[in-house]
Amino acid sequence: METQEKINFITRNSQEILTGEDLKNLIENGTELRHYIGFEISGMVHLGTGLISMGKVADFLKAGVKCKIFLADFHSYLNNKLGGNWENIRWATENYFKQALIASLKCFGVEESEVEFIMGKDLYENNLTHWETFMEVGKHVTLSRNLRSISIMGKGQGTEVDMATLFYPPLQVADIFTMKVNLAHAGMDQRKAHVVARSVAKKLVINPLLNAKGDKIAPVAIHQNLIAGLGGPEGNENSEISLKMSKSKPESAIFVHDSPDEIRNKIKKAYGPPKIVEFNPLLNWVKTLIFWGEETGELKIERPEKFGGDVVYTKYMDIENDYKSGKLFPLDLKNAIAEWLIVKLKPARDYFEENKQAKDGLAKMRELLGK
RNA sequence: CCAGCGGUGACCGAACGGUUAGGUGGCAGUCUGUAAAACUGUUUUGAGCAGGUUCGACUCCUGCCCGCUGGACCA
Numbered sequence: 004m005e006t007q008e009k010i011n012f013i014t015r016n017s018q019e020i021l022t023g024e025d026l027k028n029l030i031e032n033g034t035e036l037r038h039y040i041g042f043e044i045s046g047m048v049h050l051g052t053g054l055i056s057m058g059k060v061a062d063f064l065k066a067g068v069k070c071k072i073f074l075a076d077f078h079s080y081l082n083n084k085l086g087g088n089w090e091n092i093r094w095a096t097e098n099y100f101k102q103a104l105i106a107s108l109k110c111f112g113v114e115e116s117e118v119e120f121i122m123g124k125d126l127y128e129n130n131l132t133h134w135e136t137f138m139e140v141g142k143h144v145t146l147s148r149n150l151r152s153i154s155i156m157g158k159g160q161g162t163e164v165d166m167a168t169l170f171y172p173p174l175q176v177a178d179i180f181t182m183k184v185n186l187a188h189a190g191m192d193q194r195k196a197h198v199v200a201r202s203v204a205k206k207l208v209i210n211p212l213l214n215a216k217g218d219k220i221a222p223v224a225i226h227q228n229l230i231a232g233l234g235g236p237e238g239n240e241n242s243e244i245s246l247k248m249s250k251s252k253p254e255s256a257i258f259v260h261d262s263p264d265e266i267r268n269k270i271k272k273a274y275g276p277p278k279i280v281e282f283n284p285l286l287n288w289v290k291t292l293i294f295w296g297e298e299t300g301e302l303k304i305e306r307p308e309k310f311g312g313d314v315v316y317t318k319y320m321d322i323e324n325d326y327k328s329g330k331l332f333p334l335d336l337k338n339a340i341a342e343w344l345i346v347k348l349k350p351a352r353d354y355f356e357e358n359k360q361a362k363d364g365l366a367k368m369r370e371l372l373g374k
Numbered sequence: 375c376c377a378g379c380g381g382u383g384a385c386c387g388a389a390c391g392g393u394u395a396g397g398u399g400g401c402a403g404u405c406u407g408u409a410a411a412a413c414u415g416u417u418u419u420g421a422g423c424a425g426g427u428u429c430g431a432c433u434c435c436u437g438c439c440c441g442c443u444g445g446a447c448c449a
Contacts, residue, residue: 235410254400275409285409310407334408 004067006030012066013225016059016296018191021201021224029185029223034215038063038186041073041178042104044096045084046250046372050344051190051230053107053259053351054292059188059227060118061111070118071182072104077123078175081167082156091371096122098364106351106361107259126181135209137177143203144173152195176200179222180210188225192247197224228291231284232256235274257344259351260365266348270341275333280323285336293343294319302343306335 009030014020029036040056060070074096085091105115127133144152152172153164175196179187187197204212204221211219232248232255248256257269275285294300302322303315310332316322325331355361 233409252399271408273409277408307407332407337408 009066012062013068013186015062016055016227016291017225018228019194019224019226021194021197021226025221026186026223029214029220032215034185034220036063036066036068036186037071037182037184038068038188039071039073039179039182039184040188041075041078041175042100043075043082043084044079044092044100047256047258047260047368048100048103048107049230049248049250049256049258050288050292051248051256052250053103054110054347055227055230056188056190057104057107057113058111058295059225060108061113063186063188064113064117068186071184072118072120073126073178073182074101074120074122075175075178077127078171081171081174085371093124095364095368095371098360099368102355102358102361102364103259103351106354109350109354110259110347121182123178126178130181132210133177133181136180136207137173139207139209140173140176140180140199140203143206144176144199148199149173152199155193155196157192172196172199176203180204180207180212183212185212185214185220185222186225187222189227190229191226192229194224194226197222197226200224228287230291231282231287233269233273233284235276235282235284259348260355261348262352263345266344267338267341270337270344271334273337275337277333278327278329280327283326285333285340286323286326288340289322289336290319293340302339304331304335304339305342306332306338310335 006027010023010026013026013036014023020026038060040060042052042056060072063070076092076096079085079092079096080087080089085095101120104120108115108118146169149169149172150164153168155175156168156171158164158168172195175193176199178184179197179200187200189197201221201224205219207219212222214220229247232252234252234255250256257266261269273284276283280286289302290296293302298320299318301315301317303313305313311330316325322331322336326333326336355365
């Protein structure tokens with residue numbers, strides 16, 4: 004595969020890459036591309052994780068990248084997920100979260116064997132180098148920098164922090180070097196950690212990241228936009244972050260194992276201001292999920308004759324323009340999105356139906372979360 | 375370890391020795407060919423923990439736990 008073709012697969016439907024130049028160099032000097040994306044084990048797996056992130060993993064695989072999915076049990080514990088209960092975190096990692104990711108990958112035709120899953124406890128156990136790297140990273144990060152970085156944990160300024168919170172960012176940075184990852188992948192909310200990793204990379208002496216020529220390099224970072232939640236912007240906070248689909252806000256999210264009716268109901272209730280294109284979850288989904296960041300693709304709108312009859316869009320901009328002019332009514336677009344999702348997520352639903360571990364895991368996870 | 379202040383329902387946040395604070399969020403309904411907004415209704419009458427005083431305590435007292443600020447120790 005040509006370098007440019009690889010780069011296209013690697014970078015499409017992403018918000019930024021740090022840096023394109025670095026990526027090109029890696030490919031051209033024959034360095035094996037090693038990717039990773041990490042997830043906290045908290046609530047249920049939603050579209051952002053299941054479709055946006057896992058879809059990107061499918062892209063990486065197409066480009067011949069080795070992909071690792073890091074199940075961040077330690078990070079979940081530090082960030083007090085699932086009540087900060089070790090037992091629940093460990094259980095959910097294996098029996099629910101990993102299963103949901105496998106199910107999500109199936110939506111892109113990717114099998115479990117094509118990627119590597121790894122848990123924090125397996126990475127850290129008997130790994131002195133990791134802990135040395137963790138501390139070495141700490142030596143190159145100031146307290147104020149670290150404090151700013153805790154936004155990667157979903158903590159805003161002014162939140163109370165305990166020491167465990169402060170361990171989190173350097174731990175995440177150390178993970179990259181311990182796994183020898185040169186392609187760090189995450190949502191835009193994680194960029195602070197990756198930027199720290201890049202700025203610290205060349206200073207490390209214990210376990211630096213090397214390219215094929217043996218030079219110290221900084222990991223390339225790929226960030227995707229956060230998928231919009233169902234609720235629309237909160238109050239007057241018109242920012243991408245306020246739109247975020249969040250595991251911890253179940254009412255804002257569609258989960259990969261939702262039933263067709265749940266999907267229809269949730270989409271129907273989504274924020275959908277007519278003719279307004281900014282901060283509009285519907286268009287956000289069409290753009291990043293259905294068209295996968297490309298100009299062309301396909302979305303079929305089915306609607307009664309009196310509202311214009313069926314139409315097939317093949318260009319994203321046509322959808323946006325028709326929406327803006329009012330030719331495309333929000334509900335009609337919603338119905339189309341819901342049906343598209345139902346089809347796209349079918350392999351995931353089937354997996355949760357057919358695989359006993361996944362099925363039981365989901366049932367217990369629901370209990371655990373009190374639903 | 376010492377001192378001051380504080381710990382209220384998912385979250386924020388008042389008053390008060392004795393009747394539902396209120397707000398946000400969530401849910402349901404009305405209204406719009408969706409949603410939002412608006413309006414209506416609704417959400418384990420909750421009080422860090424353990425005792426005590428009282429006819430009655432979230433409200434007073436004691437102890438403990440946790441947090442913040444300052445001090446002490448290190449110097």
